[in-house]
Amino acid sequence: MINITLEINGEERELCVPAARTMLDALRNDLNLTGTKNACNQGVCGACTVLLDGTAVNACLVLAANIAGRKIVTIEGLGEGGRLSPMQQAFVDTGAIQCGFCMSGMIVSATAFLTENPKPSRHEIRAGLSGNLCRCSGYVRVIDAVILASERMGA
Amino acid sequence: MEFYQPETIEQALALLAADPAAMPLAGGATLVAMLNAELVEPSALISLAGIEELSAVEAMADGTLWLGAMISHADLATEERLSGGHSVLRQAAAQIAHPSVRNIGTLGGAVAHGDPSSDLPAALVAADAVIKMASPTGKRSIAAGEFFEDYLTTVLAEGEMVTAVGLPRLPENAVGHYEKFARVHGDYATLSVALILAMKGGECSYVSVALGSAGAKPVRVPEAEARLLGSALDGAAVQDAAQLLSEASDPVDDVRGSAEYRLMLLPRLLQRALNVAVACAP
Numbered sequence: 001m002i003n004i005t006l007e008i009n010g011e012e013r014e015l016c017v018p019a020a021r022t023m024l025d026a027l028r029n030d031l032n033l034t035g036t037k038n039a040c041n042q043g044v045c046g047a048c049t050v051l052l053d054g055t056a057v058n059a060c061l062v063l064a065a066n067i068a069g070r071k072i073v074t075i076e077g078l079g080e081g082g083r084l085s086p087m088q089q090a091f092v093d094t095g096a097i098q099c100g101f102c103m104s105g106m107i108v109s110a111t112a113f114l115t116e117n118p119k120p121s122r123h124e125i126r127a128g129l130s131g132n133l134c135r136c137s138g139y140v141r142v143i144d145a146v147i148l149a150s151e152r153m154g155a
Numbered sequence: 156m157e158f159y160q161p162e163t164i165e166q167a168l169a170l171l172a173a174d175p176a177a178m179p180l181a182g183g184a185t186l187v188a189m190l191n192a193e194l195v196e197p198s199a200l201i202s203l204a205g206i207e208e209l210s211a212v213e214a215m216a217d218g219t220l221w222l223g224a225m226i227s228h229a230d231l232a233t234e235e236r237l238s239g240g241h242s243v244l245r246q247a248a249a250q251i252a253h254p255s256v257r258n259i260g261t262l263g264g265a266v267a268h269g270d271p272s273s274d275l276p277a278a279l280v281a282a283d284a285v286i287k288m289a290s291p292t293g294k295r296s297i298a299a300g301e302f303f304e305d306y307l308t309t310v311l312a313e314g315e316m317v318t319a320v321g322l323p324r325l326p327e328n329a330v331g332h333y334e335k336f337a338r339v340h341g342d343y344a345t346l347s348v349a350l351i352l353a354m355k356g357g358e359c360s361y362v363s364v365a366l367g368s369a370g371a372k373p374v375r376v377p378e379a380e381a382r383l384l385g386s387a388l389d390g391a392a393v394q395d396a397a398q399l400l401s402e403a404s405d406p407v408d409d410v411r412g413s414a415e416y417r418l419m420l421l422p423r424l425l426q427r428a429l430n431v432a433v434a435c436a437p
Contacts, residue, residue: 002158019158019200020190041191043184049255055229056255061187065158066180066202109255130340131253 004068009077017064024048024059035075046132049105056112075104090149098136157199184260218324224263240351243331247278253341263317269309272343277367281349290315303372329353330435334428344368345412346420352432369404397422
């Protein structure tokens with residue numbers, strides 16, 4: 001077992017994990033942060049996307065033991081003071097959610113994407129979120145949501 | 156399973172030598188997915204994340220650009236020193252999977268994995284890249300064209316590690332282009348063409364072509380390049396080159412396309428790649 005300390009959603013947390021424990025399992029099972037979803041466990045679907053030092057990564061492909069001292073932000077950590085983040089609010093306002101399972105990953109990916117590209121085209125959003133699958137196939141309103149967030153954040 | 160975080164290449168090699176069932180962990184984009192699927196069961200993981208020299212980019216006086224094995228695909232995709240013909244590598248990296256995977260996966264990991272359907276091997280072979288390796292008995296370098304041997308099989312010996320990739324100088328006026336055909340954005344290529352091209356007076360003065368997803372390793376055919384070199388890249392020359400490449404290809408039938416379909420794509424993708432490169436060429 002490996003002892004590590006890392007910052008999760010602004011809070012320092014200590015973990016004792018086996019070598020092969022993914023960040024995804026650590027978040028869900030050790031830290032009870034179940035907003036990050038486990039679907040493919042292969043880095044294909046994007047449901048487990050979190051921010052690692054500000055960049056989007058698949059938590060299922062990152063070993064917890066390998067990221068000691070680094071900063072993780074999950075869907076639970078995007079908002080501040082009980083308020084939704086602008087991206088979360090935009091997803092709510094456009095009704096981008098169907099079953100909702102992929103939404104944590106979508107919103108985290110979209111948050112990282114907009115940081116790099118604050119005024120994206122619809123085409124760029126499609127490419128930027130191509131690693132996040134929605135099996136309800138509800139992609140159109142997701143793109144609407146990112147456009148709305150982009151407009152609000154730029155205003 | 157043990158977990159080690161060495162700080163130097165020598166420490167990593169010593170750990171590898173001490174335990175033949177241990178595996179080096181680069182970014183994890185492939186290895187952790189394989190662990191999750193229980194396809195591999197190493198006795199220990201040796202993380203390379205803490206070895207600073209593996210993340211270096213170094214431009215040598217002779218024009219060679221050395222890229223450390225732990226450089227991520229995302230960093231490769233934005234590396235400005237990959238200019239001219241070397242931009243083929245930048246473009247290939249930018250088309251690997253998705254942003255969240257590109258932030259994790261590494262150059263050295265992709266090289267050592269040796270998947271002929273992945274994007275970097277073909278680009279590296281086209282660029283005449285040199286793969287630098289280290290083992291407890293010393294260092295060696297080998298051309299990318301000889302490094303990849305078969306599906307997921309390379310010349311890497313037990314206890315040996317990829318440490319860097321060298322890109323030799325290309326003609327000043329060369330341009331690079333990576334043409335990838337995939338079913339959906341971010342998928343593995345059904346077929347890809349890595350191209351480096353230079354034109355002079357309307358004629359092709361330098362060309363290098365390697366195919367991805369066309370066989371057990373990147374496909375490169377000197378005769379096909381010889382047919383294009385010195386030509387105006389007219390229809391007949393391109394057709395002949397595509398035919399030669401096709402004869403050397405041995406793609407598989409899988410969910411991304413039948414072997415027959417891939418070979419039908421080949422001349423069209425080659426033409427498309429040449430069109431883009433010619434349009435960009437100075």
